[in-house]
Amino acid sequence: MFDENELKKIEELKRHYPQGKAVLLPVLWMIQEKYGWISTDSMKFAGDLLGIPYEHILGVVSFYTMFNEHPVGKYNLQVCTNVACMLRGGYELFKYISDKLGINNKETTSDGMFTIEEVECLGSCATAPMMQVNNKEYYENLTTEKIDDLIKDFQNNHKLT
């Protein structure tokens, strides 16, 4: 699951906390960054590694919305539709992408490229409408043209920073 360097990083992170178990969230992030989602096996692995019961880890993973309990597309488009975005076209943005890709909320395209997800406020209210991709980059002040370009970019294997 983890290579030597990653295990070393976990040991280092453990030193940030008086109790090693607190490193669970950072470790779950490492799993998701590497594999795109958090499987039952990886939860069990993390449990053995950190001495935490699997049930506790399942409880944590299912509590936080950013942890994917199922695989998602290569590009997970997370569109904010909360009030500030809604006032500036968040729902229209969501619908535009959903129609364009032919998928509904939390669905993935058949080629595994795209997932679309309606998410809560991302703290980007002055640059609405906006979306986040793969829990990382923000794309703000979006227009239909920008979406067209971005999706073309992604289809051409655009690398996320």
Add this chain to the structure above:
Amino acid sequence: MHKIILKDIPDLHKIYVYESNGGYSALKKALTKMTPESVTDEVKHSSLRGRGGACFPTGLKWTFMPKSNDKPKYLCCNGDESEPGSFKDREIFEKNPHQFIEGTLIACYAMGINTAYVYIRGEYYKWINLLQMALDDSYKKGYVGKNILGTNFSADIYIHRGAGAYICGEESALMNSIEGKRGYPRVKPPFPAANGVWGNPTTINNIETLANVPEIINNGWEWFSKIGAPKHPGTLLYGVSGHVNKPGVYELESGTPLMTIINDYCGGMLDGKEIKMIIPGGTSMPPLTKEESLTIKMDDASLKAIGSAIGTAGIIVMNEDTDLVKVLIRIAQFYYHESCGQCTPCREGTGWMLKVLKRIDEGNGREEDLDMLINIAENIEGNTICALGDAAAWPVKWTIRKFRKEFEAKIKKEKIEIPVLNKVHALRKSIV
């Protein structure tokens, strides 16, 4: 106007620029010329209040921490910033991270703390990296870590990334999240100063609150207490979104009139439309009507006087074309989604409010629905472990009370002059 945090200095996020503009001099002053008690006194006398929403006096909060060192003490810096309409702390991480780091170190010194955690919402991936870069620089320069500036004082600062849960902005849920658990709020008492992370004394401060501290130490409490509204002094980072021409974060004195912010800084209302409703401090705060908005000053006391609150100073402006039933549904949906589920009134109540609101919007509303919604809201309010219950109840209760006619019109299926969905300038083909 003098800016305290988002100063107009290019590249201030770089450590050498920060240093050449007096950066880390407050830390030096505190560590070498002041006792921890006098630092706390300075902050206490400045009347600095928490910027996370509750407006609690910061200096007073610091005095709750035990003086003894028999248990390790912790500072948690709250950068969860998940209240819809709030986007100010990310500006600090981006434009002036060192002032926040310096404020954190001074707070640690004042309370005898050697470890601080900066809890940042998981979505702020970019800003977590920006803060980490700034933190690495200040470690290299000896401002953070062992024997800071050659003194006996040592303090470490670690970033803890959240994973998408509004509730983790609640201080006790935040502590559970740092411990690697589900973000469930804890029953209080015991309060964090007695029993916080891992059962140790803990203080939780907002990012903006801590970023104010270095300037208070440098310029003195008198200087700070004279800025803005006397009971809620200093500047506030007003985050304006919605139907204005130039949405954004504006650092202005507390007590700045709302219309000054909208007209002089945000370029006025989009397309010259009229105001219908304004949320003054994130979606959980009771909204303002147009009449209230025209005269209100943006500080704690002024807003409390009219039954609202400053919250995070995240201002959401809605124009005359906005469908308030749809807006309230979206707000109710948020709190329903974010309720942690521990307390029955909140877990069940948020769901019922959403269902009834949707029913009204779909044209199946009943005459008794509005009073029932207020009744549900009042049965959530004050009956839960944490403030999320209140946050969910207030917008429902107050939007209906203040804009009842609009809800009644939908129930009676009267023809109303509002669009089905706000599309005034929604998703233009390109930015003109």
